[in-house]
Amino acid sequence: MTTEWVNPLRDPEDRRMPRIAGPSGMVLFGVTGDLARKKVMPAIYDLANRGLLPPGFSLVGYARRDWADQDFAQIVHDSVRAHARTEFREEVWRQLSEGLRFVQGDFSDDAAFDKLRRTIEELDEARGTGGNHAFYLSIPPKFFGDVIGQLKEHGLADPAAGSWRRVVVEKPFGHDLASARELNAVIDNVFPPESVFRIDHYLGKETVQNILAMRFANNLFEPIWNANYVDHVQITMAEDIGIGGRAGYYDGIGAARDVIQNHLIQLMALVAMEEPVSFDAESLRIEKQKILSSVVLPRRLDLNTARGQYAAGWAGGEKVDGYLDEEDISNTSTTETFAAIRIDVETRRWAGVPFYLRTGKRLGRRVTEVAVVFKRAPHLPFTETSTEDLSNNVVVFRIQPDEGITMRFGSKVPGTAMEIRDVNMDFAYGGSFTEASPEAYERLILDVLLGDPPLFPQQKEVELSWKILDPILEHWAKQDASGKSGVEQYESGQWGPESAHAMLARDGRVWRRP
Amino acid sequence: MIELTATNSAGIAAELVRARKKAGSPAMGMVMTLVIVVDEDQAHDAMESAREASQEHPARVLGVILGDARGHSVVNAQVGTGAGWSGETALIRLKGEVVRHCDSVVLPLLLPDSPVAVWWPTDAPQDPAADPLGSLAQRRITDAAAATRAKTKAIHHQCATYAKGNTDLAWTRITPWRALLAAALDQYPEKVLRASVTAERISPSAELLVAWLNDRLKVQVVRKNSDGPGITEVVLTTRSGDISIDRPDGKLAAFISPGQPDRPVALKRRTVPELLAEELRRLDEDDVYAATARRLVKLETKK
Numbered sequence: 001m002t003t004e005w006v007n008p009l010r011d012p013e014d015r016r017m018p019r020i021a022g023p024s025g026m027v028l029f030g031v032t033g034d035l036a037r038k039k040v041m042p043a044i045y046d047l048a049n050r051g052l053l054p055p056g057f058s059l060v061g062y063a064r065r066d067w068a069d070q071d072f073a074q075i076v077h078d079s080v081r082a083h084a085r086t087e088f089r090e091e092v093w094r095q096l097s098e099g100l101r102f103v104q105g106d107f108s109d110d111a112a113f114d115k116l117r118r119t120i121e122e123l124d125e126a127r128g129t130g131g132n133h134a135f136y137l138s139i140p141p142k143f144f145g146d147v148i149g150q151l152k153e154h155g156l157a158d159p160a161a162g163s164w165r166r167v168v169v170e171k172p173f174g175h176d177l178a179s180a181r182e183l184n185a186v187i188d189n190v191f192p193p194e195s196v197f198r199i200d201h202y203l204g205k206e207t208v209q210n211i212l213a214m215r216f217a218n219n220l221f222e223p224i225w226n227a228n229y230v231d232h233v234q235i236t237m238a239e240d241i242g243i244g245g246r247a248g249y250y251d252g253i254g255a256a257r258d259v260i261q262n263h264l265i266q267l268m269a270l271v272a273m274e275e276p277v278s279f280d281a282e283s284l285r286i287e288k289q290k291i292l293s294s295v296v297l298p299r300r301l302d303l304n305t306a307r308g309q310y311a312a313g314w315a316g317g318e319k320v321d322g323y324l325d326e327e328d329i330s331n332t333s334t335t336e337t338f339a340a341i342r343i344d345v346e347t348r349r350w351a352g353v354p355f356y357l358r359t360g361k362r363l364g365r366r367v368t369e370v371a372v373v374f375k376r377a378p379h380l381p382f383t384e385t386s387t388e389d390l391s392n393n394v395v396v397f398r399i400q401p402d403e404g405i406t407m408r409f410g411s412k413v414p415g416t417a418m419e420i421r422d423v424n425m426d427f428a429y430g431g432s433f434t435e436a437s438p439e440a441y442e443r444l445i446l447d448v449l450l451g452d453p454p455l456f457p458q459q460k461e462v463e464l465s466w467k468i469l470d471p472i473l474e475h476w477a478k479q480d481a482s483g484k485s486g487v488e489q490y491e492s493g494q495w496g497p498e499s500a501h502a503m504l505a506r507d508g509r510v511w512r513r514p
Numbered sequence: 515m516i517e518l519t520a521t522n523s524a525g526i527a528a529e530l531v532r533a534r535k536k537a538g539s540p541a542m543g544m545v546m547t548l549v550i551v552v553d554e555d556q557a558h559d560a561m562e563s564a565r566e567a568s569q570e571h572p573a574r575v576l577g578v579i580l581g582d583a584r585g586h587s588v589v590n591a592q593v594g595t596g597a598g599w600s601g602e603t604a605l606i607r608l609k610g611e612v613v614r615h616c617d618s619v620v621l622p623l624l625l626p627d628s629p630v631a632v633w634w635p636t637d638a639p640q641d642p643a644a645d646p647l648g649s650l651a652q653r654r655i656t657d658a659a660a661a662t663r664a665k666t667k668a669i670h671h672q673c674a675t676y677a678k679g680n681t682d683l684a685w686t687r688i689t690p691w692r693a694l695l696a697a698a699l700d701q702y703p704e705k706v707l708r709a710s711v712t713a714e715r716i717s718p719s720a721e722l723l724v725a726w727l728n729d730r731l732k733v734q735v736v737r738k739n740s741d742g743p744g745i746t747e748v749v750l751t752t753r754s755g756d757i758s759i760d761r762p763d764g765k766l767a768a769f770i771s772p773g774q775p776d777r778p779v780a781l782k783r784r785t786v787p788e789l790l791a792e793e794l795r796r797l798d799e800d801d802v803y804a805a806t807a808r809r810l811v812k813l814e815t816k817k
Binding site: 005007008009010011013014015016017018019020022023048049051054055056089091092094095098126127128130426427428 | 689690692695697706727769771778
């Protein structure tokens with residue numbers, strides 16, 4: 001292949017034509033996991049259904065189970081049937097199922113990795129995958145070292161000339177700065193940075209691009225997007241469910257590590273960053289890193305953080321257990337299921353504008369949003385009684401569910417009396433642009449196969465986020481060690497512990513009910 | 515649906531506002547106005563397609579049924595929101611002299627500032643851009659394959675009168691073929707020596723595919739006939755052999771390439787609502803279609 005060759009059928013003007021991934025395959029570690037079955041496999045089917053996978057695409061499952069190829073195919077079939085976004089079509093399934101293989105083994109099994117190599121070679125031969133393979137590690141981080149070491153040892157990580165090998169890892173990326181660095185060293189040792197794709201499954205590329213479009217494609221918001229007009233920003237990710245069966249993963253991790261470190265801090269960066277010089281991944285990363293490195297924590301962490309555990313009670317019409325009653329959770333656990341923190345951004349744009357981040361399980365409803373709360377008008381030429389129902393203007397990025405934008409502003413109540421009240425104006429992406437924004441996983445898997453530099457965080461950002469969070473985690477650990485734990489019980493189905501409300505009240509603010 | 519008889523544009527507009535208020539949602543998230551010009555007997559199917567497409571592109575959909583242009587003018591309408599629509603809809607029946615001035619009915623009903631698309635589900639005017647309704651729109655969508663008159667020539671007429679903003683669903687239909695062929699050449703970066711397209715005898719999509727391949731590859735593209743459905747095979751001949759996509763059943767294709775095992779690939783013929791949704795995704799000029807249309811006209815005059 002010469003580099004001069006240009007495909008005559010491609011034209012940059014031809015925006016109708018979707019990009020189909022080149023010949024390639026994927027190896028999925030941890031096929032029995034929840035994410036693999038609920039997200040990864042359906043996303044692969046959806047991609048195939050939309051005609052975006054190459055003919056001959058192959059999926060190899062790797063797990064300890066004693067399965068034949070057909071058993072694995074059955075698992076994929078069931079998961080696709082249950083969770084795919086698009087309609088099930090027999091011919092798409094036929095295309096996909098011919099490329100399914102299964103390799104049995106655990107992560108230290110040399111013979112199994114040898115078999116994996118032979119399977120991949122056989123696929124290159126029989127299906128034309130061309131030596132291009134992505135390794136998707138849908139497994140706990142403690143096994144990353146083993147798997148990546150094995151991949152290296154068995155020559156699976158080294159692409160032949162003209163082909164590629166890539167690796168996909170899911171969050172959490174470590175549990176503090178030190179472990180994140182360790183983890184990175186393991187991966188970095190084997191795969192070059194551009195071949196490593198970190199996925200934050202909460203934050204789809206579509207969402208990132210929506211926020212960027214809204215901020216930088218319009219002239220309406222940017223002039224007021226600063227400390228002159230913005231009072232504060234609230235970033236919330238609330239779940240209505242408990243930890244479910246994930247006790248083993250969750251206990252000892254907690255809400256801050258699970259959600260704030262990656263998801264909320266990423267959202268904060270997107271909302272607060274300066275305009276990138278262009279929209280390529282590199283420029284975006286530079287801006288995000290700048291804003292992350294300008295974050296400072298309040299001096300009194302005890303007054304500006306809050307954490308809690310959900311208590312038994314009623315949520316959404318169902319009787320639910322408290323965190324400490326969940327299976328496999330010790331009744332002395334201090335793992336938080338709710339965390340709220342205040343951070344400040346020391347830049348000219350944001351000085352004096354606190355960012356409040358909160359996340360929790362078993363809260364009022366499932367919602368993720370970024371609310372930019374504006375200052376009140378400096379002067380209101382109305383009587384006090386007529387503006388009693390008027391609060392601050394708000395612009396809300398609704399991330400999920402029903403992705404879109406809400407604006408909240410004052411409007412006159414119809415009638416002869418002068419009465420001004422807050423009203424909401426909702427714009428729904430879901431309604432207005434696409435039937436269903438392609439799931440984060442579809443975009444990511446396609447990016448991996450196409451080799452598009454991802455918008456997902458690279459190591460530097462991961463480390464910067466840990467730098468923000470580490471002092472808070474240490475503070476909490478110190479509290480626990482001194483025996484006066486700051487973990488407060490909060491009522492299931494409500495909006496978090498009293499300390500979280502008190503934390504904002506001290507600043508003269510209140511949490512939105514999202 | 516509210517029936518309005520002997521009404522006018524203001525009456526229809528007022529009813530649209532009333533229906534929106536009644537639905538309890540005073541906010542509008544509509545992104546465009548879609549005008550459908552259709553016969554009485556196709557009206558139901560066309561509106562149904564528009565309803566499905568409106569899931570992706572919330573629109574004010576105006577169905578316009580042009581009746582007999584002789585006699586006394588009558589404007590009747592059915593107006594509604596909701597019930598599976600993610601926008602508003604009005605089906606307007608015109609009779610008498612007003613048929614010749616149908617644009618005067620539609621113009622006051624266009625959403626402010628938003629783009630306008632007009633779709634002729636079956637027979638389209640010879641020159642859509644010069645049509646009174648067509649000239650209101652940024653996007654003019656015809657469907658040569660659904661023409662009931664002069665079927666074999668329909669796509670040639672459309673290409674000959676191509677103007678910025680025109681498009682034909684026959685072109686939309688071949689997007690997956692084009693994507694797959696481009697992906698095939700990504701894998702075999704070689705010069706194509708010649709090509710062939712096999713399809714049923716009357717297939718505007720096949721004519722466009724021939725023109726597109728000819729325009730892009732600058733080689734002779736042979737058109738062969740089969741029993742269909744639609745396009746059944748495309749072959750690109752390179753020095754190392756034939757790359758071909760063979761789709762006998764309109765659903766599952768085989769991807770055949772030199773020195774490689776045959777691979778199945780799903781290539782389903784898409785439904786009209788899907789095509790319409792793709793068409794409404796972009797409202798700027800389609801340069802590639804423009805070039806293809808020009809090429810088709812050139813190939814035709816050479817014959």
